Amino acid sequence: MSTVADERPQGTVPGTVPLGRALGPRIAAVVVLLAGAGLLVRAIGDAAQHGVTVDGPWLAPLIVTSGWVVLGATYLIQSWTAKAAAGERGERAPRASWFVPAALMAALVGYALVLEYTVVGYVPATAVFFVAAARLLGDRPWREVILRDAVVALALSLVIYVAFTRFLDIQLPAGVLPL
Incomplete structure (x- = not known):
């Protein structure tokens, strides 16, 4: 035995x-x-x-x-x-990495600072933030998802901007785009 x-x-x-x-x-x-x-x-x-x-x-x-x-x-x-x-099952829990949460927090602070203190505006700043956050949270290669992320980010930013400014009458920073 x-x-x-x-x-x-x-x-x-x-x-x-x-x-x-x-x-x-x-x-x-x-x-x-x-x-x-x-x-x-x-x-x-x-x-x-x-x-x-x-x-x-x-x-x-x-x-x-x-x-x-x-x-x-x-x-x-x-x-x-x-x-x-x-x-x-006798498994050990994997070690947590603080890089992604810290990088997301830094990106969020940078996004807020760009919106508050620059003339970039809501749509470009939000699109860049969305792509950065998607990249940090995703695990697929950059080349496979960059076009998709950029298109979704731009469309989502524009829809939110129009919805808030036109329908809800809440002003978001227009910035460099004449919207």
Whole structure:
């Protein structure tokens, strides 16, 4: 009779994931859930005080914060079940990379600065930001997706610009394009 060697890291118990890697997503999920619950309680209080109507300003916060709580709870459940499933298979969680979130944050700050302090305007700045964000979040080669991303970014930026400026009467920076 042959035996299978135990390939788990020394000091771990079967069905568990190393503690340092298991806590991060769970803590984030709890924070998201608690923040959403707190905002939902506040939205319910404001709505009860002022009354909720379909065309009033108190319905949207109720919907958004309810969705936030549902997503936070879903994330918390997934973080527990994913860690348990990985632990049962004896897998270790992959290390998280902070490059993509940090680069997206830098791109977002740059986008805001371009909109506020330059004459570029909404459409070009948004199109460039969209392409940069799609590139950071995507894993396909640059040559395969650059044309698609650029076309979608330009079309989406134009549609949003026209919708806000023409239909909602909210002015966005026109910039260098005579729109």
